[in-house]
Amino acid sequence: MAPGMAAGQELKLPLYGADAHVGVTSCSGSTCHGAVEPFKGSNVLQNEFVTWQRDDKHSQAYAVLQNSRSQRIARNLGLENAHTAKLCLDCHADNVGSDLRGRQFQLSDGVGCEACHGGARRWLGTHVAGATHDENVKAGLYPTDQAAPRARLCLSCHFGVSSKTKFVTHQIMGAGHPRMPFELDTFTTIQPAHYVVDDDYRKRKASPSGVQVWALGQSMSMQAMLESVLDGDRNRYGVFPELVTFDCHACHHQMSQEIDLRWRARRGVGLPPGTPRFNDANLVMLRVIANRIDPALAGRLSAATVAFHKSVLENFDRYQSRARELQGVVNEMVRKVGGHGFSKDDIQAILTGLVTEGGNGELFDYASAEQATMALGALISTWRQAGGVDAARLEKLNAQLERCYAATADDELYRPADFAAAIGGFRDLIR
Ligand code: HEC
Ligand code: HEC
Ligand code: HEC
Ligand code: HEC
Structure with missing residues (x-):
């Protein structure tokens, strides 16, 4: 191509x-x-x-x-x-x-x-x-x-x-x-x-509405990342896979941080401690979208995601074939999202899904927290345009959004507990 x-x-x-x-x-x-x-x-x-x-x-x-x-x-x-x-x-x-x-x-x-x-x-x-x-x-x-x-x-x-x-x-x-x-x-x-x-x-x-642009952007970002993983010219560097698609902060963080800020198991990833992890921020967003618009596809996406994450512990060939399987599901997501007109109720459900992922610890990593913050911004502004929120609620939502932005303002100072509290604050606001 x-x-x-x-x-x-x-x-x-x-x-x-x-x-x-x-x-x-x-x-x-x-x-x-x-x-x-x-x-x-x-x-x-x-x-x-x-x-x-x-x-x-x-x-x-x-x-x-x-x-x-x-x-x-x-x-x-x-x-x-x-x-x-x-x-x-x-x-x-x-x-x-x-x-x-x-x-x-x-x-x-x-x-x-x-x-x-x-x-x-x-x-x-x-x-x-x-x-x-x-x-x-x-x-x-x-x-x-x-x-x-x-x-x-x-x-x-x-x-x-x-x-x-x-x-x-x-x-x-x-x-x-x-x-x-x-x-x-x-x-x-x-x-x-x-x-x-x-x-x-x-x-x-x-x-296109903000939520459409956001959802398609998520699917196509993931497509672009997987394309690079499957491109023989740029997917490995000696014995290492190309690290740019991995979570930077999985490797680049201080070893002396307090215990509660350190490694934590994530169900959506399924890897043991001490393993470099593919940057799955877009995949978490896609799971939230798919859960709402096509639950069967969401099931296949989650399974392909975990299999792909785990393949880094197997060998490079497995890593490639699992990437190809995941790519098939992500390509379906691109088509599905491209043809979906997101309603007011969809937006509310996706917001709820995102906040739930936060509560489950799936947005623990900086890259996911950063994507989730941008997602909240896109979702809230489209929710307002779709007439889903009145002025009083919008003001509270935006104040909460500011807390998420503050918690993710500097990747070097990021504390997962602060972000968890900030996103948790949305729970009552989006009912
Ligand atoms: C980084 C990409 C980017 C650059 C650089 C850029 N634009 Fe745009 N431009 C856009 C996007 C995105 C839109 C909105 C979508 C659209 O209308 O096509 C847009 C829209 C427009 C529009 C359409 C307004 C309308 O009402 O239809 C005009 C005119 C325009 N740009 C002129 C320019 C000029 C002149 C420059 C250079 C001085 C420029 N753009 C540089 C991305 C860009
Ligand atoms: C030809 C390459 C190119 C294209 C196409 C392009 N960008 Fe950029 N963009 C850049 C570069 C390079 C910078 C950094 C420039 C700098 O810091 O001086 C940048 C910076 C930005 C920034 C500022 C980011 C920041 O940290 O403040 C935004 C926002 C942005 N781009 C949005 C877009 C959007 C939206 C599109 C598509 C419509 C787009 N860009 C297309 C190359 C591109
Ligand atoms: C694939 C596209 C791409 C390539 C290749 C690339 N850059 Fe960039 N660069 C960007 C984008 C996009 C940004 C803006 C990032 C942002 O702020 O979101 C950027 C940001 C930067 C910045 C920070 C700019 C600022 O405003 O502080 C510097 C410096 C820079 N690039 C230098 C380079 C140099 C030197 C090279 C060649 C060795 C290079 N870049 C190659 C896309 C690229
Ligand atoms: C698997 C672990 C791993 C991942 C993931 C990773 N890096 Fe690195 N990075 C390293 C190692 C090892 C070095 C080399 C350190 C040295 O030379 O001292 C390095 C060096 C660097 C350096 C220059 C040296 C330094 O420490 O400042 C920068 C900047 C950097 N990485 C940024 C990133 C970014 C941005 C990402 C995510 C897109 C990333 N890294 C992902 C392991 C990783």
């Missing part, structure tokens, strides 16, 4: 498309997307460039490759420079081939408009001449409005794609690269919005 292509999908990611990238400057004229204030009466804001340049970290993605941290990473990896290395540029810039760079294209623009919206050579003209969204998509505009293509796009940089050059390994993290936690709905929300989803927008484009 070509990099950036998913099974059954013809859609190419912007980095791998055939259309030339005209450059951020081509989009940033003051009557195009470079206005200082939003335009009245236009169906798009037209100040997208200013938002991106001023508030969006993507505009700084290239610049960070020149800072001292990047220089240190490059040195540790034996690279000449971070800002000239393809390994770094494929995620920190719009690194298309030189034949696909228009006259105004500049690599130093970082993750620019076309790194997400696709090379504009064909759609640049049509999209200002009143073409419909579908026509623009046919002319190469990447459909960032749809949840699945958006998930694939963001994950291609916030996790990596199936090619050995665009992937942050444990070796790169060991050299100093930060950990890369990701949740599609939260990240969609915290990327400073340069668009407004209003009635006009909903007529023109897909506008």
Whole structure:
């Protein structure tokens, strides 16, 4: 499969498309997307460039490759420079081939408009001449409005794609690269919005709900992780499996912590003490979703999850075949979730499921607690939009959510008991 292509999908990611990238400057004229204030009466804001340049970290993605941290990473990896290395540029810039760079294209623009919206050579003209969204998509505009293509796009940089050059390994993290936690709905929300989803927008484009975006993001994140586990180019490093898909804090924690913060058995994992554990935060979320929308599938997911975890104690071949079995179930989850319209009652049940997992100790690990916190954020805001909560209850829910954020604010200072108390506080609020 070509990099950036998913099974059954013809859609190419912007980095791998055939259309030339005209450059951020081509989009940033003051009557195009470079206005200082939003335009009245236009169906798009037209100040997208200013938002991106001023508030969006993507505009700084290239610049960070020149800072001292990047220089240190490059040195540790034996690279000449971070800002000239393809390994770094494929995620920190719009690194298309030189034949696909228009006259105004500049690599130093970082993750620019076309790194997400696709090379504009064909759609640049049509999209200002009143073409419909579908026509623009046919002319190469990447459909960032749809949840699945958006998930694939963001994950291609916030996790990596199936090619050995665009992937942050444990070796790169060991050299100093930060950990890369990701949740599609939260990240969609915290990327400073340069668009407004209003009635006009909903007529023109897909506008999946937050819970749909969250659930699909969970399934597709897990798909991406399993793809890397099954990719011969990046699934092992000598005698060790590639550690980046394992729970960082299973290894990286102090040995002197109080006893109640130390290792604890988890039913959903089934491993004895002293074993590196696959980062199963997404799997816990998927179990909660499946329990609600397809209990039979949930049963198979739990069984395949435990078998996969245990295979790390067997041998590499077993680890691979169990990963493949789990992948089959996760692929089913992607289809199931993609076709499910989540109701108000679904949201409430999923919230209850999540809080129950917290009570059962399944969110004990930092990575799971961090994912659960982002999940609570996505679920509560969609619950409100669906009319499930009044203002008074919303205020209490948000205060409780703040406690979860506080408990997971710093992975080095994380105390499982604090998070358990914070998530436990939701029990009465979601009845
Ligand atoms: C698979 C994509 C990918 C690759 C490859 C990659 N990065 Fe990153 N990098 C990211 C993402 C995504 C983040 C943001 C993580 C976050 O904050 O959620 C990031 C963050 C960083 C940061 C922290 C930025 C900040 O604002 O503090 C530095 C420094 C960095 N990367 C340097 C590098 C260097 C140097 C290389 C090459 C050796 C590299 N990266 C390769 C995706 C990648
Ligand atoms: C990190 C990815 C990313 C980058 C970089 C990015 N966008 Fe977007 N953009 C999105 C997403 C996601 C949406 C919302 C979904 C959609 O409408 O397609 C969006 C929506 C839009 C819209 C649609 C508004 C509407 O009402 O239909 C415009 C216009 C736009 N972006 C312009 C730009 C411009 C101009 C730049 C560069 C200055 C840019 N974007 C950079 C991801 C990105
Ligand atoms: C071409 C690669 C690329 C793509 C595609 C991409 N990102 Fe990023 N993103 C990055 C890098 C690199 C950074 C870190 C930049 C920095 O710190 O300067 C980043 C940072 C972010 C941050 C800031 C995180 C923080 O810690 O503050 C958010 C939010 C984000 N991305 C959301 C998204 C979303 C949502 C999408 C999909 C619509 C997306 N990104 C697509 C590369 C990418
Ligand atoms: C199976 C255990 C294991 C797992 C899981 C693991 N690491 Fe490591 N990590 C190590 C070992 C061993 C070293 C090498 C320590 C040394 O060189 O002193 C290391 C080194 C590092 C280093 C550089 C040295 C240091 O101690 O700061 C960083 C940073 C790092 N890992 C981050 C991560 C991140 C992020 C994850 C999760 C994505 C992760 N590790 C998962 C075992 C692990």
